[in-house]
Amino acid sequence: MNIKILVADDDPVFRELVCDIVRKQGYNPIEACDGQQALDLYFSSNDFDLLLLDVMMPQYNGWEVLREIREHSDVPIIMLTALGDEVHEVQGLRKGADDYISKPFSYEVFVARLNTLLRKIKKERFAEITVGELKINQAAQKVTVGDLEIDLHRKEYNLLLYLLKNRNRVLSREQILTSIWGYDFEGDARTIDTHVKTLRAKLSNCGEYIKTVRGSGYMFDVNEP
Incomplete structure (x- = not known):
């Protein structure tokens, strides 16, 4: 099964790190460097299985991207952010995110939470x-x-x-x-x-x-x- 994941983050080093982790799990990452590109990529193909969105991005921030996509789709979305306090985590979940991971994160925790969401996707797809x-x-x-x-x-x-x-x-x-x-x-x-x-x-x-x-x-x- 080809699992396609959109990775949106304006930090090229961090974005490549996340993409490398995603590849090692056997999934296909597609990169976006800002909120506008994330929206363009998502709506141009509409075949992503999961989105990883950084909150602090130029053009459109992660909240704005989340809001726009939620008007059209229930695709699973994980928010990635350095704003690692409880208030922002609750805000993200209330806005429609499926999960919220603070930077810097543990490799093991990130992989576990990623695969937990994707197991549900695989089950639903079949x-x-x-x-x-x-x-x-x-x-x-x-x-x-x-x-x-x-x-x-x-x-x-x-x-x-x-x-x-x-x-x-x-x-x-x-x-x-x-x-x-x-x-x-x-x-x-x-x-x-x-x-x-x-x-x-x-x-x-x-x-x-x-x-x-x-x-x-x-x-x-x-x-x-």
Whole structure:
């Protein structure tokens, strides 16, 4: 499994140190030297499994990057900072970070906390998702409704998975465009509407799970026990 990690820090020596640790764990680090580059890299590919964000960065600081990404994604994020007091740690977690590591940190502690988050990611990536008659085998990227396998194009599959993983949550067209088509996509909302219409048709009766929320966007509406 190729685990892709964005490492954003304006200190080149520290950034390379973190990237070296990440590589030794068998993961693929991608470097960003400031907050603007971190946002550009994240939204241009949207396939990162984990983000390591320094708090004190130029252009946009780590809090600003965290806030922008949290508007579109629940990707796991670890904040790295020299501001090692309890107030900043609580602030980071309240703002949506999954973990908070103070500099300088212990190699063993950093690796343990990194791998703890990534074990959860690996488990979720291969988990089979079932909602009623709809079943998604993520390992094989196979979608079935009842006994019928559904042929979905890549964007349709990614759209379905994104809606399903954010079930019962209203997603704006902007959020969907950014998350599925990327930050620099030059199309408009009609692209989403067309894909949703096609996806609903392909999913047959399960297409009814995808609700249009007038004036807002779309929601995968599931009433679970």
